[in-house]
Amino acid sequence: MEITLDTKIEKILEIYPSSSSFFARRGLVCYVCGEAFWGTLDELCQEKGVDPGAILTELISFLKQSQQ
Structure with a gap:
C-alpha cells in the first residue's frame, strides 16, 4: 500500500x-x-x-526497515 498525506490513520494502523x-x-x-484517529496523516x-x-x-523509512 502506498502511504500519502491523504491516507487515513486508521488504514495505516490496520x-x-x-x-x-x-x-x-x-x-x-x-x-x-x-479507537484509531479518524483523520488523515496530514490532519x-x-x-x-x-x-x-x-x-x-x-x-x-520506518516501515521499510520493519519489513526487512
Whole structure:
C-alpha cells in the first residue's frame, strides 16, 4: 500500500500495526479511547504542529526497515 498525506490513520494502523510505536515515539497519539484517529496523516500532523512531509518520509523509512 502506498502511504500519502491523504491516507487515513486508521488504514495505516490496520495494515501496519507496528506504525503505532512510530507515532507514539513522536508524540502523535493516534488512538483515543481505543479507537484509531479518524483523520488523515496530514490532519494528524497539522493538529500536532509537526511537518507532515517529514513525518511521511520518516514513516515510509520506518516501515521499510520493519519489513526487512
